Amino acid sequence: ETGVTQSPTHLIKTRGQQVTLRCSSQSGHNTVSWYQQALGQGPQFIFQYYREEENGRGNFPPRFSGLQFPNYSSELNVNALELDDSALYLCASSRTLDRVGTEAFFGQGTRLTVV
Amino acid sequence: DQQVKQNSPSLSVQEGRISILNCDYTNSMFDYFLWYKKYPAEGPTFLISISSIKDKNEDGRFTVFLNKSAKHLSLHIVPSQPGDSAVYFCAASVIIQGAQKLVFGQGTRLTINP
Numbered sequence: 001e002t003g004v005t006q007s008p009t010h011l012i013k014t015r016g017q018q019v020t021l022r023c024s025s026q027s028g029h030n031t032v033s034w035y036q037q038a039l040g041q042g043p044q045f046i047f048q049y050y051r052e053e054e055n056g057r058g059n060f061p062p063r064f065s066g067l068q069f070p071n072y073s074s075e076l077n078v079n080a081l082e083l084d085d086s087a088l089y090l091c092a093s094s095r096t097l098d099r100v101g102t103e104a105f106f107g108q109g110t111r112l113t114v115v
Numbered sequence: 116d117q118q119v120k121q122n123s124p125s126l127s128v129q130e131g132r133i134s135i136l137n138c139d140y141t142n143s144m145f146d147y148f149l150w151y152k153k154y155p156a157e158g159p160t161f162l163i164s165i166s167s168i169k170d171k172n173e174d175g176r177f178t179v180f181l182n183k184s185a186k187h188l189s190l191h192i193v194p195s196q197p198g199d200s201a202v203y204f205c206a207a208s209v210i211i212q213g214a215q216k217l218v219f220g221q222g223t224r225l226t227i228n229p
Contacts, residue, residue, distance in 0.1 A: 004158070006158075031215075033214075033216065033217070035217075035219075040221070041221055041222075042119075042204055042206075042219030042220050042221050042222055043159070043204075043217070043219045044219075045214075045216040045217065045218070047214070048214045048215070048216065055213055055214050056211060056212045056213050056214020056216065057214070058216065090158055090159070092217075097215055098215070100208060100215035100216075100217070101146055101147030101149075101164070101208030101215055101217075102147055102149075102164050102166075102208075103149075103161055103164065104149070104161065104217060105161060106151075106158035106159045106160070106161075107158050108156070108157050108158045109157075109158050
């Protein structure tokens with residue numbers, strides 16, 4: 001059983017640019033959640049995808065968007081990058097929606113630096 | 116509005132002794148609580164969870180205790196090992212507008228001294 005994998009692991013972008021981060025969920029998992037972790041803080045919920053549909057989002061502006069594909073892998077897109085978007089972006093997968101509370105497995109994250 | 120708080124940024128424990136990590140929360144709607152361990156340059160690793168209707172869950176060296184009246188939970192690690200040195204996050208699960216999301220504390224850095 002493969003784990004959750006994210007790509008790329010590190011990325012440097014310029015303010016105003018756009019970025020796409022990718023996540024392959026664990027085999028058999030249909031629910032993917034994205035989190036942003038700023039330095040010294042706990043992860044903050046961005047949004048969640050369940051069976052290819054967005055299933056709710058946290059307090060993030062619309063320039064944060066995503067997709068989930070039929071194989072349940074997912075993308076996080078951020079437009080018009082700002083310096084404050086510099087953070088570790090984490091993807092978590094769960095077997096199904098009602099298992100998020102009992103076990104959500106995280107990837108290694110993508111470290112995004114905006115300069 | 117910090118709904119999940121870990122008030123100790125760091126904790127230092129002797130190898131072989133008990134490590135106790137604490138977490139407080141404010142939202143009574145949380146249905147599960149989880150603990151994660153995080154090493155630098157890695158994602159959080161799931162350790163153990165507990166339902167809000169239970170008061171204790173045990174898995175090997177890890178035990179989580181939940182005190183609903185005090186809105187407090189703790190993670191006990193016995194005995195502590197050098198490999199336990201990491202940042203530990205407490206998280207709480209809640210359904211908001213259809214999404215089952217995790218709300219995290221700020222983390223506690225645990226150092227196990229030989």
